[in-house]
Amino acid sequence: MMKIPFNKPFMSGNELLYVDQAYVEGFLAGDGSFTKKCNTWLEQHVGCSKALLTHSCTAALEMAAILVGIQPGDEVIMPSYTFVSTANAFVLRGGIPVFVDIRPDTLNIDESLIEAAITSRTKAIVAVHYAGVGCEMDAIMAIAQRHNLLVIEDAAQGIMSSYKGRALGSIGHLAALSFHETKNIISGEGGALLVNDERFAERAEIIREKGTNRSQFFRGQVDKYTWVDIGSSYLPGEIIAAFLWAQMEEADSITQKRLAIWQNYHEALAPLEQAGVLRRPIIPENCQHNAHMYYILLDSLEKRSMLIEKLKEQGVNAVFHYVPLHSSPAGKRYGRVHGSMAITQDFSDRLVRLPLWIGLSEAQQGRIVDMLEAACC
Numbered sequence: 282m283m284k285i286p287f288n289k290p291f292m293s294g295n296e297l298l299y300v301d302q303a304y305v306e307g308f309l310a311g312d313g314s315f316t317k318k319c320n321t322w323l324e325q326h327v328g329c330s331k332a333l334l335t336h337s338c339t340a341a342l343e344m345a346a347i348l349v350g351i352q353p354g355d356e357v358i359m360p361s362y363t364f365v366s367t368a369n370a371f372v373l374r375g376g377i378p379v380f381v382d383i384r385p386d387t388l389n390i391d392e393s394l395i396e397a398a399i400t401s402r403t404k405a406i407v408a409v410h411y412a413g414v415g416c417e418m419d420a421i422m423a424i425a426q427r428h429n430l431l432v433i434e435d436a437a438q439g440i441m442s443s444y445k446g447r448a449l450g451s452i453g454h455l456a457a458l459s460f461h462e463t464k465n466i467i468s469g470e471g472g473a474l475l476v477n478d479e480r481f482a483e484r485a486e487i488i489r490e491k492g493t494n495r496s497q498f499f500r501g502q503v504d505k506y507t508w509v510d511i512g513s514s515y516l517p518g519e520i521i522a523a524f525l526w527a528q529m530e531e532a533d534s535i536t537q538k539r540l541a542i543w544q545n546y547h548e549a550l551a552p553l554e555q556a557g558v559l560r561r562p563i564i565p566e567n568c569q570h571n572a573h574m575y576y577i578l579l580d581s582l583e584k585r586s587m588l589i590e591k592l593k594e595q596g597v598n599a600v601f602h603y604v605p606l607h608s609s610p611a612g613k614r615y616g617r618v619h620g621s622m623a624i625t626q627d628f629s630d631r632l633v634r635l636p637l638w639i640g641l642s643e644a645q646q647g648r649i650v651d652m653l654e655a656a657c658c
Contacts, residue, residue: 284596285645289638290462290469293531299523311516312496315523319473322529323458326441328451329475331482333489333515334522338437338459338472340515342370344488345455345474347511348481349405349431351376358398359407359435360390361607361618362625367407367435368606368616376404378616380607382624386563387411388632391624392420398619399428408453409435413465413573414564415444418452433457436475440466441536442571454478460525465539465571466532468525471517488512536571538639543572545643546635549650550577558657575635576602577653582630584657589633591656597649600634 303315316334323332335341351357353375359367361380368378381394388411395406406425408416418434425432432452436442437459439449450456455478460471474489476482486496492512497503528535547561554561560578564570579585585601592599605625606612635649 285598285636285641285649286638287598287600287634287636288463289640290467291535291639293527293535295527295530296524299527300520303519303523306519309519311518311522313519313522315519315526316517318526319522319529322526323473323475326532327448327475329456329477330479331476331485333474333476333485334517334525335472335474335489335515336517336521337470338435338457338461339366339370340513341457341472341474342366342433342435343373343513344485344515345433345457346370346374346376347488348455348485349433351404354402355404356400356402357405357407358395358403358619360409360411360625361605361612361622362388362411362603362629363409363435363606364437364603365606365609365611366437367409368612371405371407372611372615377402378606378612379403380605380612380616380618380622380625381620382622383411383628385624385628387414387416387565387568388628389414389416390421392417392424394620395421395424396428399424399430403428403430405431405433407433407435409437410439410442410449412562412576413438413440413442413449413571414562415439415442415449415568418444418447422452431455434475437461437472438464438571438573440464440571441532442573443569445567450475451477455481460528465535465573466525466528468517468521468528471521471525474515484510489515535639539572539637542637542639542641542646543575545646546575546637546650549646550653553650553654553657559653572637575637577633577635578628578631579633579657580631585631585633588653588656592649592652595652597652598636599649601629602632602634603629605629
């Protein structure tokens with residue numbers, strides 16, 4: 282029985298060549314030639330004011346929390362249905378995550394619930410683009426403007442996706458990307474901070490470089506570099522950037538291949554949705570997604586658990602996703618809930634992510650769909 286993994290990292294072809302080139306250039310620490318290429322690519326393709334490669338999306342979120350000035354007691358509105366880093370980055374600064382429910386269509390933060398959650402202590406809103414499908418950014422930015430708040434896009438899953446023609450990560454004041462091996466464009470571990478509000482650009486460089494003005498020194502803007510602010514070592518090594526550059530060169534091809542696999546699932550599972558067995562993902566007309574994942578929603582936690590186990594018995598690794606942060610031990614300790622979390626709790630119990638990686642064949646997908654039909658019908 283041939284096993285089908287949930288994820289299989291993809292190499293476009295030049296990754297190891299570029300890693301070797303980085304070694305030959307004799308510069309393996311951060312901010313070498315490949316890092317600069319990646320930063321420029323992001324600035325051009327996303328349309329942000331400044332891009333800074335980081336060693337993870339978590340690092341980029343932590344930088345964002347510092348940049349927006351989170352102080353103990355400040356509140357940050359976000360969904361509970363997200364990865365722990367979304368909240369942890371702000372908790373580390375003494376911030377309080379305020380969890381609100383998600384939309385039933387995209388599983389993104391419900392923008393209609395944000396305004397009621399704002400208090401005098403609210404500092405920022407975090408928009409998490411689940412599955413690479415954009416949040417309702419026009420509404421979120423309008424709320425932020427009315428209340429003088431900052432918006433951080435958690436676009437960990439959003440590279441090559443757009444909202445109303447604008448790249449995810451280009452709309453909020455700041456944004457964070459991930460290049461973890463489970464993402465579309467990968468470097469094993471890796472991320473980027475995107476700066477759209479230029480007032481944060483200079484300080485972002487300093488925070489990323491351990492609180493020093495080292496970048497200014499290397500540009501000849503100061504005659505020596507020194508400690509000027511808080512910060513940490515957030516930049517990746519050049520080997521990571523070299524691997525990532527090979528992926529960026531093939532970003533369009535990678536996206537199209539993933540979209541073809543996603544669409545094949547979507548068409549094959551339409552009859553099961555029509556039969557009421559499951560629900561497929563919903564993509565709003567104003568969003569172009571990147572096929573980051575393909576998920577289905579079943580009727581109950583029991584059916585979800587049963588399906589995952591049956592697939593596992595036949596060599597297919599399907600997984601559920603987030604345990605909602607508001608229900609976690611740390612979420613209860615450090616955050617608070619505003620309003621009902623009914624959709625978050627319900628959907629998190631019923632969601633299954635199917636294998637999706639470049640190289641997954643139509644035959645393998647057909648086998649997975651046949652197993653779904655046998656297990657659920």
